[in-house]
Amino acid sequence: MTLALETTDLKVRLQLTDAWFTVCDLSTLVPGRGVAALLPDGRQVAVFTDRDGGLYAVDNRDPFTGAAVLSRGLTGTHRGRPFVASPLLKQRFDLETGQCLDDDTVRLTTYEVKAA
């Protein structure tokens, strides 16, 4: 168990090409729900945490519809691996690799993410 005091200080950071980019306080994330973040170059990232505190970040754009909504999808575990289901047409994506579980040819960009 981590002390509450420590967790409030932790920030969620994303690895961009040159540096670590701060997204939000770790405490903002709710297990099982995502948030969207805007990157300096205009891209959008969906950031999630699960009940074990694992952090995941993938492109926020749903490749099947084009809408930037993946952060609003439901997450879950499939065969021990974390995934998010698109809120629009429900395709699932592995949160670690970005691979679409319902269509081999589709994969999301993923980002390195840490709490520090």
Added chain:
Amino acid sequence: MTATPGPTPTIVLVGHGMVGQRFLEALAERGLTATHRVVVLCEEPRPAYDRVQLTSYFSGRTAEDLSMTDLAFLEEHGIELHIGDPAETVDREARRVTARSGLAVDYDVLVLATGSYPFVPPVPNKDAAGCFVYRTIEDLLAIEEYAKSRATVGAVVGGGLLGLEAAGALKGLGLTTHIVEFAPRLMPVQVDDGGGSALLRTVENMGLAVHTGTGTQEIVVGGDGAVTGMKLSDGSELATDMVVFSAGVRPRDQLARASGLEVGERGGIAVDEQCRTLTDPHVFAIGECALAADGRVYGLVAPGYEQAQTAAATIAADEASFTGADLSTKLKLLGVDVASFGDAHGATADCLDVVYSDSRAGLYKKLVIGSDGTLLGGILIGDAEAYGTLKAFTGSVPPVSPESLVLPAGAGAPAQLGPSALPDEAVVCSCHNVTKGTIRNAVTERSCTTVPEVKKCTKAGTGCGSCVKVLGQLVNAELEAGGIEVDKGLCGCFSQTREELYEIVHALRVTSHRDLLDRHGREDARGGDGCEVCKPTVGSIIASLAPTIGASGYVLDGEQAALQDTNDHFLANLQKNGSYSVVPRIPGGEIAPEKLIVIGEIARDFGLYTKITGGQRIDMFGARVEQLPVIWARLVDAGFESGHAYGKSLRTVKSCVGQTWCRYGVQDSVRMAIDLELRYRGLRSPHKLKSAVSGCQRECAEARSKDFGVIATVGGWNLYVGGNGGATPRHADLLAQDLSDAELVRLIDRFLMFYIRTADRLERTSTWLDRIPGGLDHVRDVVVHDSLGICDELESLMSAHVAYYRDEWAETINDPEKLSRFVSFVNAPDTPDPVVGFVPERDQMKPDLPLLNIGMRPAQSMEAALEGSAQR
């Protein structure tokens, strides 16, 4: 790679299209890539992609999504791919191919897979600015750019398969779209006149203008040389800003001609049954450029795949032949199912047609039957559900009468032909030529237990995907026959059904999904996060029982928030571009002028699109997520509350004006509708619940199409249950007659609670009534005669719900913690999502869909992105 004695033999592939790629896979599967050097000359600026899905680019697929190759595959097999470097000459004496870059490769085997080019009729000005063809990603990008920068009207020449695809693309780009077809009907090759007219009506209803029996005579250009219109053969002129030619394709056989290979009279590189050219044993031709041994050039991908396999097998010195293929196709064009299979036009001597046609519903189904009862072929427009089974039965006598195969369910045709009736030799997947026997074998001998496993193991279902439904039925039937219990569990996390989970939650007072999963989930799912199926289902069960089991009744409280489907999570309905709709409750459809004005003002102030819904209330579309709380603060202030349009819960209770005004009315239907809507509002259930109250038997409120419908009688109220509009309409059944107000409410309380307790996830009352053992009689026994002795409990569950109801939106706007989730970006809460934009339409606005197609290209700067979106 280990060195082979002597020089490595070389295979050169010209053309990296769909069939070329399949050929490379077949080479790899046969181990030929290990023994041969493989060189690919690819003309297009990108490796093979899925041409069949080209149009899906306009619904958000990117060029990368369409790709069919990954570099790892090429690398792993040592395949040399030269992108953007077409073959220019073939010297068959020297067995050498030379590419545009000057690269020369000596081959042992040459395979031509150069595909087709679009045919453009020789009309004046056909090359003017604004004229396009539709075959490659480059064509599509050019069309998109032109359409966005300078067109509002577009015309497609050709109403065949590709023409309709192209028309769909233009429509998707927001253009007013015309289709000009020379033949008297659309899709003349695939469908007959009857099918053509069903298709025509549907296509016209989508707002496309169709001109059949009309030729294109000339493209008209303006002063700047760009298209302004076209002259048609009937003498009229059509104003248009761009023209897309989709008038058929021709095989690309120039390279073959120039090198002296024999080509057919009407084009196509002539090959034998092994796909070897008739002229030169070292040269093969496959795909759309080949004239097959049966004298046909195939313009579909499945036969091309078969040719690719045949050529690879022949090169590996295995036996294989391509003697012809079936032209069956199932497509979704402009959202309409179109399928044709076998002898669709009834060319066989003495054959007869069985036709079912409903022009109003855009349905047309025709089966061609031989004199001995053999199914020879058919055409299905509007509903191609039965395609998989029918195609597989083609060539045999089906076990039920042909009429019953095309009649809609319920029209005296209970005969549903399941795939279990198919013989083992029947081809279920025609893309990969997989028979039912092979699929059964995958289940019984190779221990596949799920559709994805069977797909991996047999390749069935991995082409066009049209057979996947039949595949699923076969796999389940086979498992059941093998005594393997088909898993009826809710999902991969729970082995219980929804009903069983309801009982556990109720009896053990479980108030969190996590507890339920860790204590009652499947062994390997415990400790995990659940999934998108069980989270909302358990969330709904907990919400239905909240007051009784001591959980919070507020769906955004604590863990509950993480369980909700996305719509429930934002208390609004997600729309296709990521914006939301707002639906305040208008009980019974009755609304005072003052409240109408408030809705009008709010919609005006936020620039929302407004529409009267089919549920007698008003929907406001196009709210950004960060605007929802502000909009709702104003609505709540004016006395509105959530309409739960987003929830699996009570939607509306529609009413007719009833006794108060109507000369026929016998009870106050409006008052009863309002009472019922207020009583059951917010009740979470397995699926949505709808109701209506009519003031007399004329039934203006359509109560008998509702989950619970009430119709006034002189003596009180009749209660009907299990009605449904939607996909499978069902008239509600009479549950009880001449009820007093109190009796009516008591029966509905019991009925709803019994349904919530025993139904499956996403099962409407109609399907539930038809499924549960005993059906309506059983339900009547339970809720009217209390045969299970549970009515007191059902009633008290409902009164707890009624007593604890609170408006979700009022609670949300007063809770800063809950409001914090209604932001576009966690790190830029006030910056609107740049891909949510709107364009004007009919005095209001609609989503700017092209904005979604562009997506956020990484190179785009943030300023540019934000600028493009600020439509309001």
